[in-house]
Amino acid sequence: MYNSNTDDVFCQQIKSGISHSNRLVFASKVKDDVQEAVGRMMKPHSLVVTDNKLPLNANMYHLRIGDISFSRLQYGASVAIEPDCLGDFYLVQMPLNGLAEVDDCYEKIHSGPQLASVLSPYSKIVMNWQSGTDQFLVKIPKPLIERTITGILGYQIEQPLRFDLGFHWQNSRQWRSLLPSIIDFASNLSSTDNHNKLIAAQLDQLITTCLLSAHHHNYTSLSSDLKTTNVRPRHVRYVQEYIEAHINESLTPEYLANIAGVSLRSLYSGFKDFLGVSPMQYLRDIRMDKVRNDILSGQAQSVTGVAMKWGFTHMGRFSCEYKKRFNETPRETLRSL
Structure with a gap:
């Protein structure tokens, strides 16, 4: 009190x-x-x-x-x-x-x-x-x-x-x-x-x-409603959990729809309606967080190396998406250590 x-x-x-x-x-x-x-x-x-x-x-x-x-x-x-x-x-x-x-x-x-x-x-x-x-x-x-x-x-x-x-x-x-x-x-x-x-x-x-x-x-x-209600459909939750458990694997929308037992259209609409992103954008966001954690923990010898480790091959696009998500470039994060 x-x-x-x-x-x-x-x-x-x-x-x-x-x-x-x-x-x-x-x-x-x-x-x-x-x-x-x-x-x-x-x-x-x-x-x-x-x-x-x-x-x-x-x-x-x-x-x-x-x-x-x-x-x-x-x-x-x-x-x-x-x-x-x-x-x-x-x-x-x-x-x-x-x-x-x-x-x-x-x-x-x-x-x-x-x-x-x-x-x-x-x-x-x-x-x-x-x-x-x-x-x-x-x-x-x-x-x-x-x-x-x-x-x-x-x-x-x-x-x-x-x-x-x-x-x-x-x-x-x-x-x-x-x-x-x-x-x-x-x-x-x-x-x-x-x-x-x-x-x-x-x-x-x-x-x-x-x-x-x-x-x-x-x-x-x-946000208060979500404390007591989980509004995400089962197939959306399942694919989220699968992505996080198989983050290093090569995943495609077709494969994710298949393992969830739904159509590709249902998978996309479920992610868009309940998460606001496509399945592939959700995967990229999770991988981007992994990149940042590796840089902050000192595990990254170079930006290119850690980006490649988590599946980013186009460095220019990767750098732009990283800055949009974290308000700084990956090299700025690395230089701050």
């Missing part, structure tokens, strides 16, 4: 966990320097000091875990911030101190320590932070959110996922306890250890799943 001390405990855990000197991105009173530094970590934006009675005194701490980044950002003076649309990421903003007015063209809220804001990539954002506002930020790439909701639903989404703007985060015990624990755990992760890269990818998945479960979005009712 939530009590009023939860905010203070959470805020202190976050502050002590992220505010290390080696994570300080900047500390400055100069508006242009602050705007450039925050824009580099988040995205370019308009920054206007709306009250010159107090010095800007801005500072930012930053910690990255896999594809997700955590930041603590504070402005000493009142500021107006307009980043336009975020474009390629979602942003959770949790005030540790102070208040911020947040408008995403659909809703307007006054965010404080008991009400976070969750910004979706598709809306024009306008914010006004009061002087002394100190926020904890969780930046999650859009492809990661989309992959995770696809995994939860069992099919690809057609409409963009949009969170409600206001997030009563204290109502989720999992969210309250998860973030401080992960930040503390991340302090002991070596960025050069390949096994830790794989751990970081799993933590990314955990954080994203927790957010999708804790906070309302336009697919919440569908």
Whole structure:
């Protein structure tokens, strides 16, 4: 059961966990320097000091875990911030101190320590932070959110996922306890250890799943229904399981339809209706995940080698599909190790 001390405990855990000197991105009173530094970590934006009675005194701490980044950002003076649309990421903003007015063209809220804001990539954002506002930020790439909701639903989404703007985060015990624990755990992760890269990818998945479960979005009712109802036909489930068990084999649509005991047309319509993809696209997605796991675990000597291992022979097409799925090229993943 939530009590009023939860905010203070959470805020202190976050502050002590992220505010290390080696994570300080900047500390400055100069508006242009602050705007450039925050824009580099988040995205370019308009920054206007709306009250010159107090010095800007801005500072930012930053910690990255896999594809997700955590930041603590504070402005000493009142500021107006307009980043336009975020474009390629979602942003959770949790005030540790102070208040911020947040408008995403659909809703307007006054965010404080008991009400976070969750910004979706598709809306024009306008914010006004009061002087002394100190926020904890969780930046999650859009492809990661989309992959995770696809995994939860069992099919690809057609409409963009949009969170409600206001997030009563204290109502989720999992969210309250998860973030401080992960930040503390991340302090002991070596960025050069390949096994830790794989751990970081799993933590990314955990954080994203927790957010999708804790906070309302336009697919919440569908994902809730799936907790009690499995709507996939037997032949679709069977072929999914077969693909995952025989991922290294040469599989064709005709063969998969034959082992499932259905027509080729029924197989395609079943996958399209319930998973949103064709059987072969489902196979490619599973193999693509295997490629990424091999790279992150340090098993890949070269991108070409690991791609060939999992059945990708056209390197140009493979690289484009990989970037679309993971928001980076396979060589960028390899170079990050």
